[in-house]
Amino acid sequence: MRFLLLFSRQGKLRLQxxxxxxxxxxxxxxxxxMIMLVLPRQPRTCNFLQWKDLKIVYKRYASLYFCxxxxxxxxxxxxxxxxxxxxxxxxxxxxxxxxxDIIFNFEKxxxxxxxFLMGGEVLETSKFAVNVSMEQADTLQESFKVSYH
Amino acid sequence: xxPSVPLQxxxxxxxxxxxxCEERGVIQRECxxxxxxxxxxxxGGRSHNLAKLLYVHMLGYPAHFGQMECVRMIASPRYSEKxxxxxxxxxxxxxxxxxSLLITNSIKNDLSHSNQYVQSLALCTLACMGSAEMCRDxxxxxxxxxxxxxxxxxxxxxxxxxxxxxxxxxxGELFVPSARSLLSEKxxxxxxxxxxxxxxxxxxxxxxxxxxxxxxxxxxxxxxxGLVISGYSPDHDVAGVSDPFLxxxxxxxxxxxxxxxxxxxxxxxxxxxxxxxxxxxxxxVGNAVLYETxxxxxxxxxxxxxxxxxxxxxxxxxxxxxxxxxxxxxxxLQKIVSTDHNAVQRHRGTIVDCLKDQDASVKRRAxxxxxxxxxxxxxxxxxKELLIFLSSCPPELRAHAASGxxxxxxxxxxxxxxxxxxILHVLTTAGGDVRDETVPNLIQLITNTSxxxxxxxxxxxRALLTDISQQPLVQVACWCIGxxxxxxxxxxxxxxxxxxxxEDDVLDALEIVLQSHMSTPTxxxxxxxxxxxxxxxxxxxxxxxxxxxxIYGSCIDVELQQRAVEYNALFKKYDHxxxxxxxxxxxxxxxxxxxxxxxxxxxxxxxxxxxxxxxxEMALPQQPAGQNVYLTFHKLVCSTYLNQFKVFFMLLLxxxxxxxxxxxxxxxxxxxxxRQSESGLTVTLTASNSTDSDISSFTLQAAVPxxxxxxxxxxxxxxxxxxxxxxxTQLVVLNNPNKVGLQNANRTVPTSLTSIxxx
Numbered sequence: 013m014r015f016l017l018l019f020s021r022q023g024k025l026r027l028q029x030x031x032x033x034x035x036x037x038x039x040x041x042x043x044x045x046m047i048m049l050v051l052p053r054q055p056r057t058c059n060f061l062q063w064k065d066l067k068i069v070y071k072r073y074a075s076l077y078f079c080x081x082x083x084x085x086x087x088x089x090x091x092x093x094x095x096x097x098x099x100x101x102x103x104x105x106x107x108x109x110x111x112x113d114i115i116f117n118f119e120k121x122x123x124x125x126x127x128f129l130m131g132g133e134v135l136e137t138s139k140f141a142v143n144v145s146m147e148q149a150d151t152l153q154e155s156f157k158v159s160y161h
Numbered sequence: 162x163x164p165s166v167p168l169q170x171x172x173x174x175x176x177x178x179x180x181x182c183e184e185r186g187v188i189q190r191e192c193x194x195x196x197x198x199x200x201x202x203x204x205g206g207r208s209h210n211l212a213k214l215l216y217v218h219m220l221g222y223p224a225h226f227g228q229m230e231c232v233r234m235i236a237s238p239r240y241s242e243k244x245x246x247x248x249x250x251x252x253x254x255x256x257x258x259x260x261s262l263l264i265t266n267s268i269k270n271d272l273s274h275s276n277q278y279v280q281s282l283a284l285c286t287l288a289c290m291g292s293a294e295m296c297r298d299x300x301x302x303x304x305x306x307x308x309x310x311x312x313x314x315x316x317x318x319x320x321x322x323x324x325x326x327x328x329x330x331x332x333g334e335l336f337v338p339s340a341r342s343l344l345s346e347k348x349x350x351x352x353x354x355x356x357x358x359x360x361x362x363x364x365x366x367x368x369x370x371x372x373x374x375x376x377x378x379x380x381x382x383x384x385x386x387g388l389v390i391s392g393y394s395p396d397h398d399v400a401g402v403s404d405p406f407l408x409x410x411x412x413x414x415x416x417x418x419x420x421x422x423x424x425x426x427x428x429x430x431x432x433x434x435x436x437x438x439x440x441x442x443x444x445x446v447g448n449a450v451l452y453e454t455x456x457x458x459x460x461x462x463x464x465x466x467x468x469x470x471x472x473x474x475x476x477x478x479x480x481x482x483x484x485x486x487x488x489x490x491x492x493x494l495q496k497i498v499s500t501d502h503n504a505v506q507r508h509r510g511t512i513v514d515c516l517k518d519q520d521a522s523v524k525r526r527a528x529x530x531x532x533x534x535x536x537x538x539x540x541x542x543x544x545k546e547l548l549i550f551l552s553s554c555p556p557e558l559r560a561h562a563a564s565g566x567x568x569x570x571x572x573x574x575x576x577x578x579x580x581x582x583x584i585l586h587v588l589t590t591a592g593g594d595v596r597d598e599t600v601p602n603l604i605q606l607i608t609n610t611s612x613x614x615x616x617x618x619x620x621x622x623r624a625l626l627t628d629i630s631q632q633p634l635v636q637v638a639c640w641c642i643g644x645x646x647x648x649x650x651x652x653x654x655x656x657x658x659x660x661x662x663x664e665d666d667v668l669d670a671l672e673i674v675l676q677s678h679m680s681t682p683t684x685x686x687x688x689x690x691x692x693x694x695x696x697x698x699x700x701x702x703x704x705x706x707x708x709x710x711x712i713y714g715s716c717i718d719v720e721l722q723q724r725a726v727e728y729n730a731l732f733k734k735y736d737h738x739x740x741x742x743x744x745x746x747x748x749x750x751x752x753x754x755x756x757x758x759x760x761x762x763x764x765x766x767x768x769x770x771x772x773x774x775x776x777x778e779m780a781l782p783q784q785p786a787g788q789n790v791y792l793t794f795h796k797l798v799c800s801t802y803l804n805q806f807k808v809f810f811m812l813l814l815x816x817x818x819x820x821x822x823x824x825x826x827x828x829x830x831x832x833x834x835x836r837q838s839e840s841g842l843t844v845t846l847t848a849s850n851s852t853d854s855d856i857s858s859f860t861l862q863a864a865v866p867x868x869x870x871x872x873x874x875x876x877x878x879x880x881x882x883x884x885x886x887x888x889x890t891q892l893v894v895l896n897n898p899n900k901v902g903l904q905n906a907n908r909t910v911p912t913s914l915t916s917i918x919x920x
Binding site for chain 1: 169172176212215216219220221240241244245248255256257276278284285288289290313316317320321323324327349350353354357396397399404405406407409413445446448449452453484485486487488489519520521522523525
């Protein structure tokens with residue numbers, strides 16, 4: 013996976029994760045292109061698109077579009093499952109997640125993503141393990157000081 | 162300075178801004194406050210400030226002043242600050258920034274931290290934005306972590322190692338032993354990471370691939386079997402499939418290991434068959450696994466039964482209601498259409514039906530696959546479907562569809578008439594989207610099909626009457642009417658119903674094209690030339706043609722004006738040559754194109770431009786430059802028609818060895834050309850004076866194009882006595898080594914060669 017974007021129906025970016033080094037200009041261009049490609053799509057059409065040399069997989073959940081850019085050898089159907097799993101993780105963490113949760117707690121959304129994916133690959137395949145890690149990390153954050161060994 | 166508000170309040174404030182301007186104002190204020198806070202020493206709200214900056218960054222505003230703060234936060238002992246600091250590093254820093262080097266030390270320290278969550282932050286950041294130097298620096302550390310007893314750390318270290326290998330290929334060697342041992346883990350996360358790492362190592366290095374092939378295939382098969390057969394595991398189950406992510410990755414690794422290797426492929430045959438038959442295909446997740454299985458089966462050296470099973474699965478996918486599945490099926494079939502052509506042909510009907518699907522992605526895939534499936538046996542039915550598709554297809558696919566249809570028609574046309582009909586059909590439906598070389602290709606095809614000239618010109622004439630907006634079609638139609646207008650006027654045709662037209666009707670049609678605002682300059686050029694050609698093919702209305710041509714002599718478009726003037730000249734001074742110049746074009750020999758201008762001979766034969774009368778270089782490799790003096794009509798005669806050109810040329814030479822090029826005020830100048838060699842020519846200029854007075858200091862000057870070499874020998878005398886007492890001769894040697902044609906320069910050569918200074 014090259015990148016993962018979340019944007020709203022009005023084209024506002026809510027989360028961006030880049031798995032390969034990309035310049036700022038390039039990032040802005042990709043975001044613009046993705047928004048232009050995905051937003052006009054009709055409801056029951058195919059979730060896959062071809063864009064330059066990448067396969068684009070997108071899925072709409074309520075008011076948010078989840079959009080991933082895949083490389084040639086990645087499995088598109090599995091990517092749909094990856095997006096779905098991420099939504100499930102967010103849902104479990106926030107409890108009935110909605111777009112506002114992701115807006116106001118964007119750093120938490122990133123932390124959850126970092127527990128689930130790394131370097132564009134799936135890091136943890138278990139549903140529960142990710143949430144357990146998040147809870148523990150949050151507890152650690154509350155505690156006052158962490159000392160060096 | 163007002164104290165900056167906490168993160169959530171700031172977000173609320175930004176969101177409530179009603180205009181872009183208001184939003185910018187809020188953000189500017191906040192950024193200023195954040196910058197001030199950064200300059201202060203440690204206070205409790207540092208992580209909040211950085212988080213605010215990251216939010217602003219996500220909205221698209223510049224945030225580079227936060228980079229150093231990220232570096233400071235990462236070095237902080239507090240976990241909360243580290244967390245946000247590393248997040249900031251991943252968002253704001255990339256390997257191109259200098260600041261990224263500064264965090265290398267912090268990462269190194271944190272990798273050996275006692276708390277696994279700190280370690281994981283460092284691993285995550287390294288895997289996200291680690292540069293090549295950082296990777297080289299920290300690789301041994303990562304390898305050590307791969308051997309730790311903590312599964313949480315092991316799985317993260319595995320994917321971090323994947324990033325390192327991608328960045329610095331040579332370091333792959335370092336991780337091979339640890340990767341091997343990781344395959345015996347029970348934890349799915351670690352196992353998954355191990356499989357990804359091994360995949361990456363095998364893809365990069367053939368030796369590593371060999372090593373893993375020998376030892377790991379049985380292990381992988383074992384693990385897969387466990388996943389497929391095992392009972393329900395709540396932790397990893399997705400809609401009845403046990404850990405589909407791991408299954409798919411293992412299948413992909415097996416594919417790489419089994420490629421081009423009989424032994425390995427044999428070992429995995431049973432397993433693949435088992436997965437293919439047992440996986441539940443009602444949900445997307447099951448289909449994802451099946452999809453990967455099919456890809457693997459088709460890529461390794463599987464036995465034929467298994468291959469048939471795989472293609473059948475794809476066939477089932479094609480009939481699935483879910484558009485995604487159909488899309489996937491067509492993508493996969495595209496990959497095997499060249500190797501398993503017959504198997505894919507069996508599903509041609511379904512694929513062609515997908516052409517009619519509403520979805521643009523599905524349509525695109527169906528078009529590609531249909532074009533690949535066209536063969537000699539199904540060309541007629543397929544073409545019918547493709548033409549229907551063309552008339553209703555989305556605009557972005559039209560050019561691709563049109564060119565695909567042309568290619569298919571060219572390769573498999575059952576008859577010439579069918580071929581011409583098909584091309585005409587495409588030009589009428591999608592004329593605006595075809596490529597430029599379609600027009601000359603079609604003209605060449607028509608010229609070479611001499612038995613269908615009558616049919617073709619009738620069809621094109623009818624098409625022209627209906628619609629003149631599609632430029633390629635109009636261009637071809639004009640050209641045909643110009644060439645074969647006599648067949649049209651004859652009023653009889655075997656192949657199709659003949660039209661009864663008069664000469665006026667035909668000229669009317671051409672004039673409409675000439676005057677229409679829809680016609681491009683190229684098209685009008687075609688129409689004018691066609692009108693001119695008709696002057697030799699019709700009998701009554703030559704005057705009308707003459708008047709049309711003279712009107713365009715003052716046209717604003719320079720190209721048209723030039724043509725009109727030349728044609729006018731053809732009517733006036735060179736009327737005796739008109740018939741020869743305008744006679745029917747000969748059949749184009751494919752190899753005659755190689756003889757044209759040096760540049761053109763490199764191009765493939767297909768790229769002929771027979772109809773493009775205007776831009777052709779004059780191609781006369783055998784005809785030295787000097788003789789081009791006669792040829793102000795080079796543009797009339799298309800340069801690729803060498804035969805006709807040569808004939809015309811011979812005519813001229815035969816009939817006029819001496820040409821009078823200047824005759825004014827009693828001074829006469831003639832030229833005699835003699836070819837000396839392949840590229841050399843001597844021109845003898847003879848001047849005589851028939852006036853009553855002597856002319857003294859008579860000199861001749863000549864100008865030639867740059868690539869032609871000119872040598873003027875001394876004249877025999879420098880004065881011309883009256884009453885033609887004596888003649889002045891001067892020899893001019895021309896050398897045209899590049900055998901280049903002369904274009905516009907040509908028209909001025911006569912005058913420049915004869916610029917006479919008279920005292």
